[in-house]
Amino acid sequence: MSDAPKPTSTQRALVILDCFSAESPRLTLSEIARRLGQPVSSTHRQVGELLRWGALERGDDGRYQIGLHLWEVGSLAPRSKSLREAALPFLEDLYEATHENVQIAVLDGHEVVYIERIFSHRSTPIPARPGFRLPPHATGVGRVLLAHAPIDLINTILAGPMKRFTAHTTCDPSQLRRELAKVRKTGYAISHRQIEDTSSSVAAPIRGPENAVIAALSIVVPFRGDTARRYVPAVLASAQGISRTLGAPVRHPDGIHIRNEAPTGFLPGQ
């Protein structure tokens, strides 16, 4: 947004939507105007345009909030929708086998964005929810995504400031590089007490039609030494199932990858 030399009226209207967040889901007109540093009168006009289309709506208390129509249109985003639809049955199965938090995330810019999370009353409480962002260095899904990201992105993120969430968060670039190499080698990431002092994560890559890593799946469980390791086979199987559904090449035990084509018969000649 800030790249544009002179924002158009459409861009000024869209920027209003960025005033809303999980922490501030409802705003008055003057709060919006104050956040944007612009007069209430022009804000009122722009808000009216967003209201008419359904990008905003007014809640029971008269404050503005993101509208159901924007949510509906947003639900069509292929990076969220196709991944979510392919993943959900596998997330359900993994959740049912473990009763822990299971989630999928993608990399957007320098951050991890959670696309879906399945949990229940019995799962360890964690902050991740759809649309939530966290830095990649400290999350299991982030390390999986970063391990398979272009080297320039890895360098940029490891060179930048890295937030320390707990006393155990790894913020040392050399140590993180070793972690990423291990993720590439083993095919999964196990991390302990990186975001919260009480939880561990096991994460694995989700691959698309060209075998590129397009998302990551993780399970977050209570930290109890290295016991999280027992979830590795289930996480790998679920991630592989989602990848296959998304058209990733089938991985054969002999290491040869073949394209995941429409099913054919098993008898020669069929």
Added chain:
Amino acid sequence: MSDAPKPTSTQRALVILDCFSAESPRLTLSEIARRLGQPVSSTHRQVGELLRWGALERGDDGRYQIGLHLWEVGSLAPRSKSLREAALPFLEDLYEATHENVQIAVLDGHEVVYIERIFSHRSTPIPARPGFRLPPHATGVGRVLLAHAPIDLINTILAGPMKRFTAHTTCDPSQLRRELAKVRKTGYAISHRQIEDTSSSVAAPIRGPENAVIAALSIVVPFRGDTARRYVPAVLASAQGISRTLGAPVRHPDGIHIRNEAPTGFLPGQ
């Protein structure tokens, strides 16, 4: 949108987003221009503004699609988010007890909009997914929502054309009025073979802080005579749990409703 006598540039840009649908999630520039009946040049400029903010993005094939940023902002819509977050653990529990499709929906205008759906490989396949719309007369959630809607809305919907999905879809206004009265009386809706010939639905209302019906929960199971009825207690319990989480008054067996306050002790005087 069509109410505005002369659309502003912001409105013309927003209308571009309405060209996308579940059936057409990816469009070329000329397809967008054709759908709007406007020149490619001005469409190109508007698309550029939407791209810059992240409302649109380009897929691997160069076509335009709804962007991840729009999905993120849309996820903040309170009518979807707060309901979804309160409901998800209960939907999980209900799903796990039944392995069938469980879903929540709200009324938007004259249609039912699905907010969340939990299912797995073992569930009956059905069309509902988040953002999907269906008419209220033919769905379990729709009948629950309609039963508690203002009388004007009931009259409008029952007076209008009602789509027949199967040979069993009830489209007779008098019969539907009787159904709605029954829903109000019993507190749930059971319907058979209304959307698909092979499925039944059990639905119940979700209430908010003022005890108003704000959403509906349903389970969709294979049609086998009246066996769907056995899901009524589970559906009612889940809907009641979500309502309580959303701050609905607690319903007592003697019929007296009290506000759902912070928990207090059970001993007199505490």
